[in-house]
Amino acid sequence: MRLKDEDKQQRIKKAMVDLILRDGIDGISISKIAKEAGVSAATIYVYYESKEEMLTEIFREYADLPYGYVMQQVNSDMDGRDLIETLVRGCYDFSIEHEEIFSFVEQCHRCPTLSEQVCDKDCSCDVLSLLHQYQKMGILKQYSDWSLVAIIFAPVRWLAANRKALSSNSEKYLDELVYMIQKVLLND
Amino acid sequence: MRLKDEDKQQRIKKAMVDLILRDGIDGISISKIAKEAGVSAATIYVYYESKEEMLTEIFREYADLPYGYVMQQVNSDMDGRDLIETLVRGCYDFSIEHEEIFSFVEQCHRCPTLSEQVCDKDCSCDVLSLLHQYQKMGILKQYSDWSLVAIIFAPVRWLAANRKALSSNSEKYLDELVYMIQKVLLND
Amino acid sequence: MRLKDEDKQQRIKKAMVDLILRDGIDGISISKIAKEAGVSAATIYVYYESKEEMLTEIFREYADLPYGYVMQQVNSDMDGRDLIETLVRGCYDFSIEHEEIFSFVEQCHRCPTLSEQVCDKDCSCDVLSLLHQYQKMGILKQYSDWSLVAIIFAPVRWLAANRKALSSNSEKYLDELVYMIQKVLLND
Amino acid sequence: MRLKDEDKQQRIKKAMVDLILRDGIDGISISKIAKEAGVSAATIYVYYESKEEMLTEIFREYADLPYGYVMQQVNSDMDGRDLIETLVRGCYDFSIEHEEIFSFVEQCHRCPTLSEQVCDKDCSCDVLSLLHQYQKMGILKQYSDWSLVAIIFAPVRWLAANRKALSSNSEKYLDELVYMIQKVLLND
DNA sequence: CATGAATGAGAATTCATTCAT
């Protein structure tokens, strides 16, 4: 695999994700993506078998990036409060820093055909391992995995998705969310 | 002159929503919808100016149905615990009873072009009035509106959206969620 | 026939002719015309059997308006020079005063299907009678009808059609044309 | 990669021009043209961005063919009489030999949107250079360019356009026209 | 007479994809 090509495929991915942020998942087409990526439409078929397969593959590849991002923020000697704050804020920060990937992943997850193939919870397995550790140490309460993922990430993602409709005091809401979730999940 | 066939427009709406559940928002087309609704494709343009406008208009019309549904479950003399349980479970029940509308609304809310025009929080204003009452009575804590909507509805919606990936013990997760949220929001 | 209706038909005609000036004969449609005329598309079918028939009928009705216009300018005791000047200038004036009708008639005359049904020369029969009188009086040379119509009207119409591309000194060209044609057609 | 098939584009052009002769400029459609040219409708969009652009481009390309044709008939040592006769008859001959191009160009010239973009006089610049030479030599009178083009070509084109309505003695009219124009333009 | 509703047919255009180079 030559460097040049790697770059080309990267441009294709970026083009697709950028366009989906701009036009929505229902607004993309192979030729639009090709134009945005600066390659011929035919070139896309060198890397992907079909549009369908391209979407799925890139979704699969990107789906756990948000979780990967927050995991990088986490430090193993954090206490419970910090852990939760880091996870929640990390999720929000990712949605700002990588708006297009955030939106892409969110859109794909709601799309029935795609979400069947990539389950959100599976993407969060690293985070879950971490949470299990904190549960074992008696810091976090013993809620089940699904409940944990739901309560930690769903509200902040909703906030992030609606960010532009907020006046600007999103910081305040974020603080509240962090506080709430700490209260629910932490022992004492 | 013939009167506008109310039933026909209803069939168009239903067809669109049903198809979006099946094929995703990126998988619908005017002719598919027309066929499903049993009308001519041209007829759709009697009711809507364009595909875009049709999507937006129906989205706007349906966006608050989930909130309307839970409001019907609520009883004004409920205590705080029951209120929260009813809101959360109501949201989940709606996603089962009206799977296609739930999925439609969720998909639209993630789509950038559409979500710009219909803000999720606006749809929940009746719910918010209710929550304000409970706040005034000192039953609910004084969190801000955005945080309330986020914590009450986002997790359960995520659960509902991933329902099929759950073995079947979704009841357990739902119980946990209800319990968590009660703990966060209720005073003592 | 009620007054109101007469007015409605008139509006339809005007709308069609106006639109053909703006969009070209290939750019009109029943619904555009209806909207422009402020009537329902169905109403047009009260007055005309089909689009085809409408075009033909209105063309037939308007085709000799330019000739009618110049005939009104003509005075029976004009001398030869004045006659020619009046005919040529009249034609030009009509193209300015009734730009939309001028363009409409010109476009129809070039359109093979339409021009088959309405021959330009037939429209000029009144003018020809007049010219015959001046020929009998020995004022005009004995050219054949076709040649007369061609030499008197074709150049000025070309000038009129290209009017907007002329800097503005169309007056000068018009003077020259009048002079030329006088020279050709007048005896002595 | 396959090379652009020059022949294919040629067939598209021919198909369009032929169809416009048969059905009028308001009677063509991309699919009709494609069928006539023996290509897929989509192929037309490989060569032209839109129907509008196709029309304009082909019009621009063909607009001076009639003038090019008559220029080929002209011989530089002709006297004034022959020059005029050749120009006028050449124009007529072209309309017979290349009926479809003649009709196409005439229709486009009357169409407001198209004629804005391609001015008839610009197409005749070679002819004008020639006429200027004859003017300098004192053979032709000093009329302005517009008047020359108008008087030489407009009448014969009108005759050509109405050719089919003439009994058949078009030769006679043509003779008259030639004679008239010689009389106007030649010195002595 | 007038018209909103309805539609089959067809419009222009785009799509995803293939293929020869």
Add this chain to the structure above:
DNA sequence: GATGAATGAATTCTCATTCAT
């Protein structure tokens, strides 16, 4: 590997026309 050419199928949407009211 990369791509311009090519296209059948599908897209959105408009058209001319009919009809019940």
